[in-house]
Amino acid sequence: MAPARQISGPCGEWPESSAFIREVLDRIGDKWTVLTVSTLGAGSLRYSDLQASIPGISQRMLTQTLKHLERDGLVTRTAYAEVPPRVEYALTDLGRSLIDAVMAMADWAVAHHGEIAGNRAASELTGVGRAKAAVSAPTG
Numbered sequence: 001m002a003p004a005r006q007i008s009g010p011c012g013e014w015p016e017s018s019a020f021i022r023e024v025l026d027r028i029g030d031k032w033t034v035l036t037v038s039t040l041g042a043g044s045l046r047y048s049d050l051q052a053s054i055p056g057i058s059q060r061m062l063t064q065t066l067k068h069l070e071r072d073g074l075v076t077r078t079a080y081a082e083v084p085p086r087v088e089y090a091l092t093d094l095g096r097s098l099i100d101a102v103m104a105m106a107d108w109a110v111a112h113h114g115e116i117a118g119n120r121a122a123s124e125l126t127g128v129g130r131a132k133a134a135v136s137a138p139t140g
Contacts, residue, residue: 027072032057032065034102037091040075041099044090074098 014021027033032054039045039053051062066089069075074095080086091099 024072027068028098028101030065032061033069034105036062036065036069037074037095037098038102038106040089040091040095041103044078044088046086046088050089069095 011018028037035054035057036050039050045053047062047066050066051057051059054062057065066075066077070077073092076090076092078088078090080088
């Protein structure tokens with residue numbers, strides 16, 4: 001009989017019904033969530049200003065990200081009864097509690113992007129997980 005496996009890492013500390021924890025990690029680890037939360041860390045913004053502050057995000061993706069963040073209680077949406085209508089998004093206290101973690105990930109990406117780009121270029125030449133073997137001419 002094989003010995004019982006030792007579970008290492010954070011998953012061993014989670015309750016058996018950890019699917020929800022994985023779902024939350026998926027939400028807060030998403031690139032658009034990271035960029036949205038870090039952008040709103042400076043204060044509330046109108047939708048168009050938020051979209052302009054996050055290069056590459058589509059209107060659909062920003063809308064979807066904001067709806068998920070609002071549903072999870074990380075962002076508030078405030079609509080003002082003005083003409084034209086004005087809507088602002090801001091982090092809640094729960095959302096602000098993510099700022100340090102989000103900025104740490106963003107800072108890490110900035111600090112290491114050159115190294116990762118180099119690794120990707122090298123991988124293009126050798127393939128992932130393989131060193132390119134020297135090819136010798138046949139003898140004989």
